[in-house]
Amino acid sequence: MRELAATTGTAEATYERFFDDQFAPAARLAFLLTGDASSAEDLAQDSLAQVQSRYPTLDVPAAYLRTVLVNRCKRHHRTVGRQRALASRLDVGDPVVDEDRDLLDVVDHLPYRQKAVVVCRYYLDLSEAEIAAVLGCRPGTVKSLASRAMANLRKELTE
Amino acid sequence: MNELEQRLQRALICRADQLSVAEPVPKIPQRRPHRHDSRRRSFVAVAAAVLLVLTVIAAVKVRDEKEPPTPAERLRQKFSHSGPLFELTSDGTILAIEPGTGAITTIRLPDGARRPVSISRSATGTTILTVAAPHPSPCVEPAIVSLQPDGTTSAPIASGWLASISPDGERVAYLTGGSSPSCGDRNLVMRDLATGTERRWRSEPNQGSQHVTSTFAWSPDGRSLAFGTYDAWLRVLELGAPGDTLAGARAVHHFRLLQQHPVWSAATGKLYGSDSFTQGPDYSPLQEIDPATGRVVRDVVHDNGGPFAISPDGQLVAYLVREPDHRVLRFHLRMTDGSATITVAEGPIVMLAW
Numbered sequence: 001m002r003e004l005a006a007t008t009g010t011a012e013a014t015y016e017r018f019f020d021d022q023f024a025p026a027a028r029l030a031f032l033l034t035g036d037a038s039s040a041e042d043l044a045q046d047s048l049a050q051v052q053s054r055y056p057t058l059d060v061p062a063a064y065l066r067t068v069l070v071n072r073c074k075r076h077h078r079t080v081g082r083q084r085a086l087a088s089r090l091d092v093g094d095p096v097v098d099e100d101r102d103l104l105d106v107v108d109h110l111p112y113r114q115k116a117v118v119v120c121r122y123y124l125d126l127s128e129a130e131i132a133a134v135l136g137c138r139p140g141t142v143k144s145l146a147s148r149a150m151a152n153l154r155k156e157l158t159e
Numbered sequence: 160m161n162e163l164e165q166r167l168q169r170a171l172i173c174r175a176d177q178l179s180v181a182e183p184v185p186k187i188p189q190r191r192p193h194r195h196d197s198r199r200r201s202f203v204a205v206a207a208a209v210l211l212v213l214t215v216i217a218a219v220k221v222r223d224e225k226e227p228p229t230p231a232e233r234l235r236q237k238f239s240h241s242g243p244l245f246e247l248t249s250d251g252t253i254l255a256i257e258p259g260t261g262a263i264t265t266i267r268l269p270d271g272a273r274r275p276v277s278i279s280r281s282a283t284g285t286t287i288l289t290v291a292a293p294h295p296s297p298c299v300e301p302a303i304v305s306l307q308p309d310g311t312t313s314a315p316i317a318s319g320w321l322a323s324i325s326p327d328g329e330r331v332a333y334l335t336g337g338s339s340p341s342c343g344d345r346n347l348v349m350r351d352l353a354t355g356t357e358r359r360w361r362s363e364p365n366q367g368s369q370h371v372t373s374t375f376a377w378s379p380d381g382r383s384l385a386f387g388t389y390d391a392w393l394r395v396l397e398l399g400a401p402g403d404t405l406a407g408a409r410a411v412h413h414f415r416l417l418q419q420h421p422v423w424s425a426a427t428g429k430l431y432g433s434d435s436f437t438q439g440p441d442y443s444p445l446q447e448i449d450p451a452t453g454r455v456v457r458d459v460v461h462d463n464g465g466p467f468a469i470s471p472d473g474q475l476v477a478y479l480v481r482e483p484d485h486r487v488l489r490f491h492l493r494m495t496d497g498s499a500t501i502t503v504a505e506g507p508i509v510m511l512a513w
Binding site for chain 2: 107
């Protein structure tokens, strides 16, 4: 009985540390994927809660968290829509320089999977294999999505 | 990484850093309502309802399978739901028993008041006492007073013996004249308490058929009076019938000895009469009498008891039993169908009113 209690206590303490470490990055990732500042922390919390139930069995909890969060953001992206995301971002105040704002506007209008690939690659600095794991697709698909995303960006920026 | 990719990386980092992340509260995240939660809640509600119904069914089954209450338990339950029972003791004290709580209130008339010798209660709760003169004598009539809720008595309503209040509490029947034939004629008087009007029936003391020996029992509709006469008959007088004597009273049932006070249940319409202190193997002190035919419907109490009182719902009879040495009185309660009897107390009780 004591052993079980001690084990449980250790697991909880470890998860608390994980939560502290991952909450802010997760919220920022959600913000980038959805553009919705008001929902970013909620999405991060929900994803972390989902991770908590499986936390003791996970080899790389951070990777699982990324996968959960990207999928949650995809659902949020579908349901909330971009209007709210845009309004939310205006509330936050976007300090990026004008030329980068144009770039991010184009990113915001990319299809979600292309946007997720861009964010994972250039913000999280993940490899194609890691992005494939997050999106649940093959690395070749990631490469294709990245290629199309960059083509779209170039096209929109030159017009 | 080309220039576009570098710009992209810089812009994403810059935007992400602008999100000021608050300290999460609570630290350990609580699960937020899920979009399927309403469906889950509905399922839980239905499951809870089904569980409740099953529990109720199980409880009803358990109750049905439980042992039915014994006759004595049924009697106690009925007694606890009956109205207050008044006892008049030999020292003139009135005890009001509240069956529901078991509380007993002692009503003592104020110092100087005359001692009560009989008590009668109507179905509406009006209580009438006859109180003895300060220096009782056979030819001095007691006063008839009303017992107030605060334990005091009203001014005398009339003078007479054996006063009985009607079920509606509006009329009182009593006897005038002395307790002995030598004191003169006896008359049955019916007095309207509101108007003070009276109607009298003359009693011939020398004729046993008209010599009233008991209190009067009012029929539930207040149109008839039952009483015992010296010739051991239980008689019923129709109050609407013409005639100025008691000779017109109908002889209903003949007992072997003098009557105790008959009781007529206002709730059930059953008439009960009793022999007076009979002894022997086949005595039956209290019997239910059919008022129309005079036939004995059933023996209610076989003990050597009396006086009696019937509960307001007509289901219980309270009575006193005298031990063979006539010194100890036991107060019994019995179902009028004879299914159970319990002994409640002992005491010098001389009259009951319920």
